Amino acid sequence: DEAAVLEIAAHFEGEGRKAKRLRVSHAFHSPRMDVMLDDFRKVAEGLTFNAPRLSIVSDVTGAVLSVEEIQDPEYWVRHVRQAVRFLDGVRALEAEGVTRFLELGPDGVLSAMAQDCVTSDSGEITFVPVLRKDREEPGSLVAALAELYVRGTGVDWSAYYAGTGARRVELPTYAFQHERYWLKSLPADAVDGTAFGARLVEHALLDAVVSLADEDGWLFAGQLSLQSHAWLADHVVLGSVLLPGTAFVDLALYAGERVGCGGLEELTLEAPLVLPERGGVSVQLSVAAAGADGRRVVSVHSRPADDAEGEWVCHARGVLSVEAGAAGEGLEAWPPRNAVELKTADVYDRLADQGLGYGPLFQGLRSVWRQGDDVYAEVALPEGADVEGFGVHPALLDSALHAVGLAAGVASETDEGGSPGLPFAWSGVSLS
The missing domain is CATH 3.10.129.110 (Polyketide synthase dehydratase)
Structure with missing residues (x-):
């Protein structure tokens, strides 16, 4: 029923939403599956279903599955045909006290979606994808382990480092403090x-x-x-x-x-x-x-x-x-009155999907507000970032530009060839 699906997609695209075709072999969870359900049921009825060793939250029911449900062939028939209740499943996990979500898959799509499903905004809930599109797998995997570790999940590092000769060393209990005392100079091999x-x-x-x-x-x-x-x-x-x-x-x-x-x-x-x-x-x-x-x-x-x-x-x-531009106007209130706040939670995941791999220093967008054609943003560098030697740190100014892309819709930042949009022309710039 492609025409009907495209009509629905066009409706949401008209509201500024992003629509994307899924690369799947069949239209799962739709009426297109009805013709195979009887044959599928016969196969399912011939299988043995053992009780799970881990609790399973079902996206068919949106709740924790019982052993009886898992061992019922009819459940798996419903699994093929019925709607995916992803939001209900994530909230069921949240209600059970889960604070760390690990995505086992080829990308971080579900982690990005799940952030919009939880009800808590305390910042205590973590979403960690094991692999990321267009990133080296070993580095992504180790980064995921490290993220879980610093969030309180136990990791068997002794097994990870087995055979490498690595050993534990004592470190300060505070963040490393950097303070330079030497004058800046040319490299040692440079000519005076x-x-x-x-x-x-x-x-x-x-x-x-x-x-x-x-x-x-x-x-x-x-x-x-x-x-x-x-x-x-x-x-x-x-x-x-x-x-x-x-x-x-x-x-x-x-x-x-x-x-x-x-x-x-x-x-x-x-x-x-x-x-x-x-x-x-x-x-x-x-x-x-x-x-x-x-x-x-x-x-x-x-x-x-x-x-x-x-x-x-x-x-x-x-x-x-010779002449600098006029200084910008100040704000009487923050956030600006009558402005609409835009979601920034997954903006860097979306930019990464477009080929813009921003590390922590360039992920400075904190909040974005739109008021008509005007865009307001709050940007900041990570604590401890070295800003010495700049008029305005390039990563900070770059983060401010991310607000422009977000307000225009990140998906529209690619041209017809799929290349990410980057600023290449500037005019009327001065530093206050």
């Missing part, structure tokens, strides 16, 4: 650039700056790698670690401030900057001489750090202006 006019800079992604001799231009330089800037590994797009567009924005704003330009009039990303798993990339940010109106052209290039003869690739190009 003071002889040719280079000076150290304070930006976290840059090392030095030099003014050009024959014009009023500046050249900023640095090296990036996943070893020196490990937090960048939390920004994965279609399996590759990319420097986020917000990092280019912060770099341009920093350079503009150094040369007396308070505004980023425009910035367009021309090519992604992919960070290799091993080694790094050399980065140059150039600021051209000022024009008659004070505006300057800014660009960002990179090449492999171990290839001194390699070709420089332009990743971003834009214009800096």
